[in-house]
Amino acid sequence: MHDVLVVGGGNAALCAALMAREAGASVLLLESSPREWRGGNSQHTRNLRCMHDEPQDVLLEAYPEEEFWQDLLKVTGGNTDEKLARLVIRASSTCRPWMRKHGVRFQPSLAGTLHLSRTNAFFMGGGKALVNAYYRSAGNLGVDIRYDATVDRLELQDGRFVAAFCGGERIEARACVLASGGFESNREWLREAWGRNERGEWPADNFLIRGTRFNQGVLLRHMMDQGADIIGDPTQAHCVAIDARAPLYDGGIVTRVDAVSLGIMVNRDARRFYDEGEDFWPKRYAIWGRLVALQAGQIAYCIIDSQAVGRFMPPVFPGVQADTPAQLAAALGLDVPTFVRTVEDYNAACRVGRFDHTVLDDCHTEGLAPAKTHWARPLVKPPFYGYALRPGITFTYLGLKTDDRARVHFGGLPSDNLFVAGEMMAGNVLGKGYTAGVGMSIGTAFGRIAGTQAAKAALHEEVAHAAA
Numbered sequence: 289m290h291d292v293l294v295v296g297g298g299n300a301a302l303c304a305a306l307m308a309r310e311a312g313a314s315v316l317l318l319e320s321s322p323r324e325w326r327g328g329n330s331q332h333t334r335n336l337r338c339m340h341d342e343p344q345d346v347l348l349e350a351y352p353e354e355e356f357w358q359d360l361l362k363v364t365g366g367n368t369d370e371k372l373a374r375l376v377i378r379a380s381s382t383c384r385p386w387m388r389k390h391g392v393r394f395q396p397s398l399a400g401t402l403h404l405s406r407t408n409a410f411f412m413g414g415g416k417a418l419v420n421a422y423y424r425s426a427g428n429l430g431v432d433i434r435y436d437a438t439v440d441r442l443e444l445q446d447g448r449f450v451a452a453f454c455g456g457e458r459i460e461a462r463a464c465v466l467a468s469g470g471f472e473s474n475r476e477w478l479r480e481a482w483g484r485n486e487r488g489e490w491p492a493d494n495f496l497i498r499g500t501r502f503n504q505g506v507l508l509r510h511m512m513d514q515g516a517d518i519i520g521d522p523t524q525a526h527c528v529a530i531d532a533r534a535p536l537y538d539g540g541i542v543t544r545v546d547a548v549s550l551g552i553m554v555n556r557d558a559r560r561f562y563d564e565g566e567d568f569w570p571k572r573y574a575i576w577g578r579l580v581a582l583q584a585g586q587i588a589y590c591i592i593d594s595q596a597v598g599r600f601m602p603p604v605f606p607g608v609q610a611d612t613p614a615q616l617a618a619a620l621g622l623d624v625p626t627f628v629r630t631v632e633d634y635n636a637a638c639r640v641g642r643f644d645h646t647v648l649d650d651c652h653t654e655g656l657a658p659a660k661t662h663w664a665r666p667l668v669k670p671p672f673y674g675y676a677l678r679p680g681i682t683f684t685y686l687g688l689k690t691d692d693r694a695r696v697h698f699g700g701l702p703s704d705n706l707f708v709a710g711e712m713m714a715g716n717v718l719g720k721g722y723t724a725g726v727g728m729s730i731g732t733a734f735g736r737i738a739g740t741q742a743a744k745a746a747l748h749e750e751v752a753h754a755a756a
């Protein structure tokens with residue numbers, strides 16, 4: 289029997305497995321995917337958000353605890369657990385030497401609309417390299433790893449973990465860490481959560497899944513059925529507007545279109561529906577998926593002119609290009625007169641001051657509803673570009689309620705040998721909203737806590753048994 293069983297094979301699971309192993313526990317990690325698809329959503333990531341009080345290697349200036357906390361408070365609208373959020377924030381300032389020790393390398397941030405050079409440490413080679421480094425290190429340390437190993441249920445006794453079932457096999461361990469993601473890959477569950485709208489549509493049928501197909505929420509559902517304490521709203525998720533041509537799963541980062549704040553967004557009726565310049569892109573990009581989900585047909589169009597080109601990360605699919613707004617509308621299949629009026633009204637309302645995409649500048653609209661409050665410049669320079677966008681689900685926030693020791697709770701009481709980390713508990717910190725890079729900060733902090741606590745619980749039990 290292993291001391292610690294880790295369920296999942298992404299960042300949170302790997303952090304837990306490494307910490308448990310470093311603490312002296314024997315560890316078995318079960319990853320649902322085949323080896324070539326290992327690493328869940330973590331393989332698609334690029335960075336993590338880090339608190340720091342002064343410049344640190346790839347991070348510029350300072351990003352103090354209070355500023356990080358205020359950012360989180362703002363994006364979640366207060367729907368967060370301050371104690372757990374601060375724990376994540378503080379842990380983000382000290383985790384990188386440990387990550388380096390396990391082979392993760394960092395690089396300075398890329399330019400573009402993300403404004404992240406101060407706040408986020410980028411992984412050299414992206415999340416794929418991070419995940420590969422962790423697997424390599426785990427292998428070297430003697431963590432047992434099994435692929436194609438989906439855990440479908442647990443055997444529990446009075447809130448204690450006894451065993452996991454994996455394809456009919458019963459696997460016992462002294463302690464267990466659940467890090468098997470949200471339910472974002474499960475289209476049926478998304479459909480059920482989002483329901484039918486007033487237009488008779490099932491919005492979730494038009495969602496694309498940005499990451500792995502393996503986060504089916506099997507264990508989340510099972511834990512709910514077992515009476516584990518739950519947190520979060522099933523419709524709340526990290527949800528980005530992505531290119532409508534993206535594949536159903538695993539399109540990854542390159543399907544994102546980061547030009548929204550540089551232009552306008554219109555819906556299927558060729559009308560604007562939200563302030564594209566409300567705040568910096570890292571604080572707003574994750575609300576646009578939801579905004580598009582609320583539009584008819586769950587589709588919207590990002591429109592820019594040539595002034596925006598070169599100011600955002602180039603998306604993988606080229607935009608539809610035209611010499612005039614009317615031609616662009618025709619090419620996108622939008623009503624031409626309505627679209628032209630939308631662009632003209634917007635252009636006429638722009639009050640251009642000093643355009644600066646790196647600050648909340650004074651370029652805004654006047655007398656237009658909805659307003660564009662920053663970076664508003666008339667769309668006048670051909671060629672014009674349009675991108676059809678759909679909601680791209682990154683990860684869901686419904687999860688297991690936990691505490692500062694990453695313990696799963698039943699009826700308000702913590703389990704003493706069952707722990708949770710990553711997306712499966714991110715809803716404790718993220719009730720709604722998102723700020724770029726915090727997913728990996730949460731997974732790294734709680735993965736490490738869960739691994740340490742699981743090892744402690746397992747080794748304590750071992751000692752107790754030996755003494756008995």
Ligand SMILES: Cc1cc2nc3c(=O)[nH]c(=O)nc-3n(C[C@H](O)[C@H](O)[C@H](O)COP(=O)(O)OP(=O)(O)OC[C@H]3O[C@@H](n4cnc5c(N)ncnc54)[C@H](O)[C@@H]3O)c2cc1C
Binds near residue numbers: 319331502505541711
């Ligand atoms: C395209 C994209 C880009 C992103 N970019 C960033 C970024 O730059 N920074 C950031 O902070 N966050 C980013 N995120 C979010 C980030 O991926 C998550 O917050 C983080 O990876 C969650 O880690 P995790 O280990 O909880 O989940 P995952 O990495 O998804 O791991 C879950 C694992 O569980 C396995 N699994 C699922 N069910 C079972 C089961 N029943 N039995 C066994 N195994 C199971 C899966 O195969 C998978 O390996 C991004 C996400 C996507 C999709």
